[in-house]
Amino acid sequence: MSDLALTEVAAKRIFDELIVPVVFPDHPPGGTPAMTLVVGQPGTAAARAANQLADGRAAVLSAVELRAFHPRYLELSRDRSYEGARILQDSASVWMRSALQHARTNKRSLLLDGTFSSADVALATTGLFSTSGFETAVTVVAAARSESLLALTSKSLLDARAGRASPFTALADHDKLFLDSRALIETLEATPSVDRLTLIDGHGTKVFEASHLDPRGFAGAVAALDDARAIRQSAARAMRWLSELRAATDYAVSLQQIPAPLAEILVQLHELGRDEVVPGLRLPRDSQARPNAEAALERQLLAIRQSSKFERRPEHRHGPPVSTPDVDRGISL
Numbered sequence: 001m002s003d004l005a006l007t008e009v010a011a012k013r014i015f016d017e018l019i020v021p022v023v024f025p026d027h028p029p030g031g032t033p034a035m036t037l038v039v040g041q042p043g044t045a046a047a048r049a050a051n052q053l054a055d056g057r058a059a060v061l062s063a064v065e066l067r068a069f070h071p072r073y074l075e076l077s078r079d080r081s082y083e084g085a086r087i088l089q090d091s092a093s094v095w096m097r098s099a100l101q102h103a104r105t106n107k108r109s110l111l112l113d114g115t116f117s118s119a120d121v122a123l124a125t126t127g128l129f130s131t132s133g134f135e136t137a138v139t140v141v142a143a144a145r146s147e148s149l150l151a152l153t154s155k156s157l158l159d160a161r162a163g164r165a166s167p168f169t170a171l172a173d174h175d176k177l178f179l180d181s182r183a184l185i186e187t188l189e190a191t192p193s194v195d196r197l198t199l200i201d202g203h204g205t206k207v208f209e210a211s212h213l214d215p216r217g218f219a220g221a222v223a224a225l226d227d228a229r230a231i232r233q234s235a236a237r238a239m240r241w242l243s244e245l246r247a248a249t250d251y252a253v254s255l256q257q258i259p260a261p262l263a264e265i266l267v268q269l270h271e272l273g274r275d276e277v278v279p280g281l282r283l284p285r286d287s288q289a290r291p292n293a294e295a296a297l298e299r300q301l302l303a304i305r306q307s308s309k310f311e312r313r314p315e316h317r318h319g320p321p322v323s324t325p326d327v328d329r330g331i332s333l
Contacts, residue, residue, distance in 0.1 A: 004072050004075070004076060004084075004087055005087050005090065005091075006070070006091055006094075011091060011094050011095065012098075014069055014070075014071070014095075015094075015095050015098045015099075018069055019066065019069055019095055019098075019099065020102065023059050023060075023061060023099060024059050024099075024102060024103070024106070024108055025059075027106065027108065031057075031109075032133070032134070032135055033103075033107040033108060033109045033110075033133070033134045033135070034058065034109045034110075034134060034135040034136070034137065035103070035109070035110045035112065035126065035129040035134045035135070035136050035137070036053065036058070036110070036111050036112070036136075036137040036138070036139060037112050037114045037122055037125060037126055037136075037137070037138050037139070038053065038111065038112065038113055038114060038115075038138075038139045038140075038141065039114045039115060039122060039138065039139070039140050039141070039181055039184065040115055040140060040141030040142070040143060040148075040177075040181055041115070041143070041145075041148050041174055041175075041177040041178040041180075041181055042115060042148065042152055042169045042173070042174050042177060043143065043147070043148025043149060043150075043151035043152040043155075043169075043174065044115070044141040044143040044147075044148050044151075044202065045141065045143075045151070049139065049141050049200065049204070053111055053139065057109050058108075058109035058110055058111045059103065059108055059109065059110050059111070060111045060113075061096070061099055061100075061103075061110055061111065061112050061113065062112075062113035063092045063093070063096045063113070064092070064113070064115075066091075066092040066095045066096060066099070067088040067089070067091065067092045069091075069095065070087070070088055070091050073088065076088050100112075100125070100128075103129075104128070104129060104132045104134075107133070107134075109134075110129075112125070115177070118177075118180050119180050119181075119183040119184040119187055122138065122184050123184070123187065123193060126138065126193070126194050127193065130193075130194070130195075135195050135196075136194040136195050136196075137194055137195055137196040137197070137198065138184070138188065138194050138196075138197050138198070139197075139198045139199070139200065140181055140184070140185060140197075140198070140199050140200075140225065141200055141201075141202070142181075142199050142200065142201050142202070142207065142224075142225050142228035142229050143201070143202035143229065144202060144229050144230070144231070144233075145175075145178055145229065145272070146241065146269070146272040146273075146276060146277060147202050147241075148174065148178070149171075149174060149265060149268065149269055149272070150241060150244055150245060150248070150269055152169050152174060152265070153248050153262070153265055153266065153269065154244060154248055156168055156262065157248055157251050157252060160255075161251065168261060168262070170261045170264070170265075171261070171264050171265050171268060174265075181225075182222065182225060182226075185197075185199075185218075185221050185222050185225050186222055188218050188221065189217070189218045189219060189220075189221045189222055192212035192217045192218050193212075194212065195211065195212055196209070196210070196211050196212070197209070197210055197212075197218045197221055199221065199224050199225055199228060201228040201231070202228075207224050207227070207228045208220065208221055208224035208225075232280045233277065233280060235281055235282055235283075238277050238278075238280060238281055239281075241273070241277055242273060242277060242278075242293060242296075242297075245269055245270070245273060245300075246296065246300065248266070248269075249266060249270075249300045249303065249304060252266060252304070252307070253303045253304065253307045255307075256307065257307065257308065258304060258307045258308035259308070260308060262308075263304055263305075263307075263308035266304050267301065267304060267305075270297050270300060270301045270304070273293075273297050274294060274297050274298075278290060278293045278294055278297070281293070
């Protein structure tokens with residue numbers, strides 16, 4: 001499969017002839033160029049948020065979408081080997097570096113999906129554009145952990161049901177980026193090194209926005225992030241979450257043997273359902289809905305354990321990035 005890896009010459013030709021015309025169309029005139037980094041743990045639909053923020057002047061750039069420019073993308077994306085995913089990742093990384101350089105050199109405003117950036121990488125990227133004369137901003141999608149984990153699971157199972165092979169984000173990778181997003185906000189609150197910081201919740205509502213020129217800088221950003229992630233779901237949304245988890249679990253169990261990494265996330269989701277979602281339901285004291293929901297979660301959890309070899313968190317080798325799912329797209333839809 002190594003023969004499917006692109007040479008340096010081939011990668012440059014694809015970038016010049018295909019990627020630049022698509023990602024960087026006609027250059028809108030005038031104004032100071034701006035660079036906005038949109039971040040969040042996998043499952044927050046940061047890529048969708050980036051597209052919603054686009055104003056027609058900024059190019060929207062995502063490493064995940066760049067993978068599709070590989071001439072053997074379909075073949076590699078359907079291959080379940082680590083090698084196929086690595087080839088796509090390596091190509092996208094090369095094109096991402098070229099795209100960032102192109103944007104800086106040509107003063108092109110840019111909206112960058114930085115879902116898979118660590119805090120250090122995010123700050124280095126915004127710093128590089130700042131020194132190149134760009135206005136810089138960071139937008140964080142502050143989704144609850146239960147929401148993003150369920151979105152990831154649904155996306156993976158939808159792909160499996162449709163026969164689409166896709167890389168899998170393990171629980172450890174998701175949680176690392178969940179913590180990295182908060183670490184980025186902590187750093188920016190202490191040292192406002194970008195021009196503007198914005199937080200939006202999982203529904204797309206703006207919950208914090210400030211300029212580094214404001215008297216208080218970015219004070220309160222960490223608290224706003226924590227509040228947005230911890231907000232109690234409405235009864236309707238909680239029931240939808242439980243229904244989605246049940247549908248995902250039923251399909252996973254139907255596979256006869258649930259892979260350990262998927263089982264690990266499903267177990268975690270059921271624990272979140274038991275400890276956070278069900279207790280948050282606003283129900284009459286004598287309602288049977290709560291004990292029924294708790295019993296259903298326990299039955300599903302038992303079925304997962306019986307259909308997998310999951311016993312404890314397995315040793316995990318970090319894999320390549322995966323596409324960010326739409327949080328409104330579910331296995332039950």
